[in-house]
Amino acid sequence: MAVGYTALPMSETEPPIDASTQPREAASPPPPPGEFDPRSIDLGRVECLQILNERGELDEGLTPDFSDDDLRRVHRAMVLSRAFDARMLAMQRQGQMGTFAPNIGQEACMIGQVWPLGPSDWFSPSYRAFGAQIWRGWSMERLMTLWAGYHEGFPPPEGVNDLPFSIVIGSHVLPATGIAMGMRRAADPHCVVVNFGDGAFSQGAVAEALNFAAVEKAPVVFVCENNGWAISTPLAKQAGSDLLAARGVGYGVHAIRVDGNDILAMMTAMGEACERARRGEGPTLVEAVTFRMSLHTTADDPTVYRDESIVEPWKSRCPIKRFESWLVRTGRLDPTDGDRIRAACEEEVLEARARFRSNAQAKPREAFDHLYQSIPPELEAQRMEYLRRLDRKGVE
Ligand SMILES: Cc1ncc(C[n+]2csc(CCOP(=O)(O)OP(=O)(O)O)c2C)c(N)n1
Numbered sequence: 001m002a003v004g005y006t007a008l009p010m011s012e013t014e015p016p017i018d019a020s021t022q023p024r025e026a027a028s029p030p031p032p033p034g035e036f037d038p039r040s041i042d043l044g045r046v047e048c049l050q051i052l053n054e055r056g057e058l059d060e061g062l063t064p065d066f067s068d069d070d071l072r073r074v075h076r077a078m079v080l081s082r083a084f085d086a087r088m089l090a091m092q093r094q095g096q097m098g099t100f101a102p103n104i105g106q107e108a109c110m111i112g113q114v115w116p117l118g119p120s121d122w123f124s125p126s127y128r129a130f131g132a133q134i135w136r137g138w139s140m141e142r143l144m145t146l147w148a149g150y151h152e153g154f155p156p157p158e159g160v161n162d163l164p165f166s167i168v169i170g171s172h173v174l175p176a177t178g179i180a181m182g183m184r185r186a187a188d189p190h191c192v193v194v195n196f197g198d199g200a201f202s203q204g205a206v207a208e209a210l211n212f213a214a215v216e217k218a219p220v221v222f223v224c225e226n227n228g229w230a231i232s233t234p235l236a237k238q239a240g241s242d243l244l245a246a247r248g249v250g251y252g253v254h255a256i257r258v259d260g261n262d263i264l265a266m267m268t269a270m271g272e273a274c275e276r277a278r279r280g281e282g283p284t285l286v287e288a289v290t291f292r293m294s295l296h297t298t299a300d301d302p303t304v305y306r307d308e309s310i311v312e313p314w315k316s317r318c319p320i321k322r323f324e325s326w327l328v329r330t331g332r333l334d335p336t337d338g339d340r341i342r343a344a345c346e347e348e349v350l351e352a353r354a355r356f357r358s359n360a361q362a363k364p365r366e367a368f369d370h371l372y373q374s375i376p377p378e379l380e381a382q383r384m385e386y387l388r389r390l391d392r393k394g395v396e
Contacts, residue, residue, distance in 0.1 A: 046245045049269055050259035054317045056325040064268050068332050074115060074263055075327060076341055078107035078320050081131025083345040084140055087353065088130075088147065092298045098149045101128045105261070105293035106227060108319030111135055112266020113193055113223045113288070116274040124163040124176035124194040128225075132195075136160055140352035145360050151370055170196055170203030173222070177209040180220035184280070191277035193270070195223040199230020201244055207251075210285065214252040219277035221270065222253070222285045225260065227292040232305040248285035260288030261319040291317070364395055 031037055051062045085104050091097035103110060110131040114123055123136055130143050137160045146153025156162040166172035176194035183190055196206060201224050213220050224244050228235050235242055248255025254276065258269045266288060273284035291314040295302060302308075327333040368375065368383040375383065 043249050046243065046249065046255055046257055048257045048259075049265045050262050051264040051268060052262045052322055052326055054261070054322055056322045056329070058264075058326060062268075064264055066264075066267060070115075071327060071332055074111050074267065075320070075323055075333070076345070077111045077131065077135050078263065078323070079338075079341050080134060080345040080348065081107045081110060082320065083342065083349045084130060084134065084143075084352075087346075087349045088144070089294075089298065091144075091353070096148075097144070098147050099297050099299050100147050101297045102294040103128050103131060105314060105318065106225065106290045107131055108263035108266050108323070109223075109225050109260035109288045109290045112260075112263050113195060113221075113270050113286070115267050116271040117193060118190070119159065120161065121190045121274070122161045122163070122176070122179055122192040124172050124179075124192060125165045126169065126172065126196050126200065127165050127167050128197075129165055129195060133162065133165070136162055138162075140349060141356040141359065144352065144356040148356070148360055150360055169200035170205045172196075173200075173203075173206045173209040174212075177213045177218055177220050180213065180218035180277075180283070181216045184216060184218050189278050189280075191219040191221060191274050193221045193223060193274070195225055197230060198224060198226040198228070198235055198238055198244060199233060200224075201247070202230075202238060210248065210251040210253050210283070213283040217280065217282035219280070220283045221273040221277055222248075222283065223270075224285065224287045225290060226287055227260075227290045229292045229296070229302075229306070231296045231300060232302075234306070243287075245285060245287035253283050253285045254281075255285040255287070257287045257289060260290035261314075261317045261322070263319055263323050290319075364390060 028039060030039070049062075051059055051064060053059070082104060085102050088097055088100045089102055092100050106128065110129060114132040114135050117123060117136070123132065125132060130138075133143060134140060137157055139157070142153050142157065144153070154164045156164065163172060163175065173194050173196055176192050180192040182188075183192070194209075196203075200206060206222075209220075210222065212218065213222070226235065226244055230238055243257065245255040245257040254273075256269050256273070258265045260266060269286055273286055276282070276284060291311075293311055293314055324333065324338050328335055328338070365387065367386065368379065372379070
């Protein structure tokens with residue numbers, strides 16, 4: 001992939017971060033080996049990348065070299081993700097779906113992180129990743145089955161190298177790193193992408209994973225989706241520095257901060273990070289700056305803990321709108337294509353819903369199954385009593 005860019009500020013008001021410390025004294029010559037070196041340490045820079053700004057304008061100096069087909073494919077994937085999102089929310093509100101975690105506004109972040117993966121690479125997502133899962137080959141009816149609480153929906157489809165999504169935040173980051181360490185030892189030239197939120201980044205397991213990955217040069221790309229909120233906890237109460245990418249520097253993990261609502265920047269940064277990993281050059285931490293526009297989950301009401309006016313500016317940063325306007329302006333899409341694609345995606349989601357409805361049948365007799373390999377006696381007694389009740393009610 002021919003991409004090249006220089007360090008770029010996220011906005012005109014936010015310069016690139018220079019993490020170097022200023023020496024207290026004039027630089028002195030290095031001391032003999034083994035002695036404490038009193039000279040200040042230059043930690044270098046954390047690169048920030050935006051290619052398509054929120055007005056849909058391309059930074060011409062950073063024009064990436066993606067094929068028009070790839071660009072149209074990722075655009076459609078983002079539109080499909082949003083259609084699925086809206087339908088799932090409606091189904092949940094109609095009592096047809098279990099608890100669901102919407103992803104509206106984070107589509108570029110999602111699709112961009114799996115875009116460079118091939119079938120032999122691995123993806124380990126957290127729960128807000130359905131757009132990426134669809135891209136990876138999960139059918140939408142399978143995801144509906146999963147979110148409706150049927151265990152049949154959880155295993156990855158045949159031939160898809162994904163882990164089931166993780167709800168215990170941060171817990172999947174170590175296993176994903178372990179897979180990458182195994183790849184490195186087996187000289188397997190593939191990579192692992194693992195995503196987690198700004199809240200999950202406070203979990204000890206994530207720190208351990210970064211450290212293991214750095215020491216072992218594991219081919220793993222850590223994607224921290226910094227969407228500003230961990231349920232009701234804003235980033236300012238979560239972290240002492242809002243520059244989460246800088247944490248990579250301390251571990252010796254290559255780090256970059258990306259505009260997570262810019263699909264071109266996400267594709268570029270992820271493409272490069274995956275290539276570095278596959279070349280054996282070790283892990284990358286990608287901090288994708290985005291915003292949780294909607295509910296944490298359908299069990300959440302953000303109006304009780306945040307002023308909805310903070311959502312407003314993010315509407316104009318919509319990753320789909322910005323990308324679509326550029327695609328149309330550059331002749332890669334016709335002006336009517338956006339609506340046509342939206343209608344086709346909506347149709348696709350409705351067809352998936354129909355398949356989900358005809359497949360998903362509750363199996364009350366299995367309510368106690370899949371918990372223990374050998375069920376404890378007290379639970380077995382409860383199970384028998386429950387089955388007798390179902391018999392009395394004539395439930396199959
Ligand atoms: C270990 C653990 N602690 C607490 C929870 C409850 N919980 C679910 S989501 C969440 C916030 C996660 O926020 P973040 O990591 O920023 O991801 P986001 O939901 O914003 O995508 C918490 C605390 C959990 N799932 N796992």
